[in-house]
Amino acid sequence: MIVWQDLRFAVRMLAKNPAFGVVAVGTLALGIGANTAIFTVTNAVLLRPLAYSDPGRLTVLSSTAVHDRSDTRGFSWGQYNLLHDRNHSFSGMSAVATEAFNVTGSDAEPEQDPAGRVSDDFFGLLGVRPRLGRGFLPEEDRAGGQAVAVISNSLWLRRLGGQPGALGENITLDGRSYKIIGILAPEFEFPLLGPKVDIWVPRVFEANYLTPKQVAAGAGYLTGVARLRPGVTQEQAEAEMAVLNREYQRDNPQKPDADPKRTVDAVLLRDRLVANVRTALLVLLGAVGLVLLIACANVASLLMARALGRRKEIAIRAALGAGRRSIVRQLLTESLVLSVVSGAVGLLLAWWATHAL
Numbered sequence: 001m002i003v004w005q006d007l008r009f010a011v012r013m014l015a016k017n018p019a020f021g022v023v024a025v026g027t028l029a030l031g032i033g034a035n036t037a038i039f040t041v042t043n044a045v046l047l048r049p050l051a052y053s054d055p056g057r058l059t060v061l062s063s064t065a066v067h068d069r070s071d072t073r074g075f076s077w078g079q080y081n082l083l084h085d086r087n088h089s090f091s092g093m094s095a096v097a098t099e100a101f102n103v104t105g106s107d108a109e110p111e112q113d114p115a116g117r118v119s120d121d122f123f124g125l126l127g128v129r130p131r132l133g134r135g136f137l138p139e140e141d142r143a144g145g146q147a148v149a150v151i152s153n154s155l156w157l158r159r160l161g162g163q164p165g166a167l168g169e170n171i172t173l174d175g176r177s178y179k180i181i182g183i184l185a186p187e188f189e190f191p192l193l194g195p196k197v198d199i200w201v202p203r204v205f206e207a208n209y210l211t212p213k214q215v216a217a218g219a220g221y222l223t224g225v226a227r228l229r230p231g232v233t234q235e236q237a238e239a240e241m242a243v244l245n246r247e248y249q250r251d252n253p254q255k256p257d258a259d260p261k262r263t264v265d266a267v268l269l270r271d272r273l274v275a276n277v278r279t280a281l282l283v284l285l286g287a288v289g290l291v292l293l294i295a296c297a298n299v300a301s302l303l304m305a306r307a308l309g310r311r312k313e314i315a316i317r318a319a320l321g322a323g324r325r326s327i328v329r330q331l332l333t334e335s336l337v338l339s340v341v342s343g344a345v346g347l348l349l350a351w352w353a354t355h356a357l
Contacts, residue, residue, distance in 0.1 A: 013334060020306060021338070024299050028342035031295030033349025034288040040354050042281045050270060051187060053127020054227075059090070059237060060192065060272040061224030063257065064265035072265065076218040076257040077205050082248050083224065083264065089237035090226040094119040095204045097222050098193050105172035108159045115173075115199035116190065117207055122200075123150075125227055126190075130182035133167045141202040148202065149173065150182035155198040173199065174208065191273055192223065218255035225269070238266040303335065 014021045049055055061083065065071035074097070075083075084093045099115040120141035123129065130150055140148050149171060160166040160180075170177045178201065190197060204222060205215050228237060241264040249258040274281075307314075314327060 007333060007337070011337065014337065017306075020302065021341075024302055024338050025342045025345060027295045027299055028339070029345035029349055031288075031292035032343060032346025033353060035292050036346065036350035037353035037357060038281070038284050038288045040350070041357050042285050050273075051128075051189075055269065057228040057230075058126070058269040059226045059228055059234065059266050060269050061093075061226060061241065062265050062267075063220055063262050066261055066263055069265065073262075074220045074222045075224070075264065076220050076255070077215050077222065078218060078252065078255070079220075079245070079248050079257055079264075080222050080224060083241065083244055086244055086247075087226075087237075087240060089229060089232045089240045089266075091229045092121055092125045093224055093226040094122040094125045095222045096122065096190075096193060096225055097204045097207055099199075099201070099208060101173035101199055101208075102175075103155075103159065103171065103173060103199075104175070105170075113155065113198040114194055114196060115201065116193045116197045117201055117204040119204060120202050122225070125225060128184075128188060131185040132164060133180070133182035135182055136202045143203070143205075145203065147176060147178045148181045149178040150184060150200040151180055152184050152188070152196075152198045153186040154196075156183045173201075192225070192269070218252070218257040220257045226266075234266055234268055238264075241266050299338075307331065 050058070052058060061075075062072045063075045063079075064073075077095075080095045084095075087093065095118070097117045099117045100112055101115050102110060102112050104110045118136075120136040120138050123135035129135070131153065133150070135150060136148065140146055151171070156162060156166060159171075160169070166180055167183065169180055171180055172178075184200075189195070205212075207215070207221060210219055210221060226237075228234070245262075245264045249260055252258045317327060318324075
C-alpha cells in the first residue's frame with residue numbers, strides 16, 4: 001500500500017512539472033537508445049561468432065596489390081586450381097563467384113535473383129547442412145555434370161509454397177531447367193557474396209557473364225574460401241600463397257592475372273567481413289558510452305536542482321512527522337519512475353535505430 005502511494009505521489013509530482021520530466025526522459029532515452037543500438041550492431045558484427053563450424057579457421061583468399069592491401073580483386077580459374085592442388089596450409093578450399101539468374105516457371109511472376117556459384121565442397125567446408133536435401137556432389141561440379149541447385153528458404157517459400165515435395169522438382173534459371181537438391185535453413189547467409197543469395201549452383205567456370213575463352217585466358221573473378229589446418233597460422237598460409245602465386249606468374253607470364261605487382265592475400269573470414277566497419281563501430285561504441293555518461297550526469301544535476309527547489313516541501317513533510325526514510329523512499333520512487341519511462345522510450349529508439357543501421 002505504501003509503495004502504491006509513493007508511486008501515485010511520484011506521478012503527480014512529475015505531472016506538476018512536465019518540462020522537467022520531458023527533458024529528463026528525453027536525455028536518458030537518447031543515451032540508452034544510442035548505446036543499445038550501437039551495442040546490438042557491434043555484437044552482431046564483431047562479437048557474435050559466425051554461424052559456421054569452427055569459424056576461426058575460415059580464411060578468404062583474394063588477389064591483392066603488393067603495395068596497397070586495400071586493392072583486392074578476384075583471381076582466375078587457373079590460379080585457383082594451382083592454389084587448391086599444391087597448398088599444404090588448408091584442409092579444404094572452395095572457389096566462389098557472384099551470379100544472377102532469371103527465375104521463371106511455376107505460378108509466380110518471373111524475377112531476377114542473386115545467386116552464387118561455388119565448388120562442390122562449399123557447404124561442407126563451412127560445416128553447413130541444408131535444411132532439406134543435400135549439397136553438391138563432385139560429379140555435379142564437373143563440365144557436363146547434371147544441372148542442380150540449392151535454394152534459400154525464402155525462395156522456397158516464395159515460389160514453391162514451402163512444400164517439402166519441392167525437393168527433386170525442377171526450377172527454370174535463365175531458360176535452363178535445374179533440379180532442386182537442397183533447401184537451406186532460414187538463418188543461413190554468406191555475406192561475402194552479398195546480403196541475400198537465393199540460389200546456389202556448382203561449376204564456377206561456367207559463370208554467365210564470362211565466355212569459356214575469357215575463363216581460360218585468366219579472367220579474375222573468383223574468391224577463395226579455405227579452412228586452415230590445425231596448427232597452421234594465417235601468416236604461414238599467406239606466405240605459402242605468395243610462393244604459389246610466384247610459381248603461377250613464372251609459368252604463365254602472358255596471362256593478365258600473372259601481374260608481379262600482385263600477390264594472394266589470406267585473411268580470416270571474420271576480419272574480411274568487418275574490415276570496412278570495425279574502426280567505425282568501435283569509435284561509435286566509445287562515443288555513445290560517453291553520451292550516456294553525460295546524459296546521466298545531466299539528469300543527476302537536474303534532480304539535484306529540483307531537490308533543492310523542494311526544500312520547503314520536504315521541511316513541511318518532516319515537520320508533519322514524515323521520517324527521513326520515507327522522504328528518501330519517495331525521492332527514489334520518483335527517480336525510479338523516470339528511469340522506467342526513459343528505459344521504455346530508449347528501447348523504442350534503439351529498435352528504430354538498429355533497423356536503420
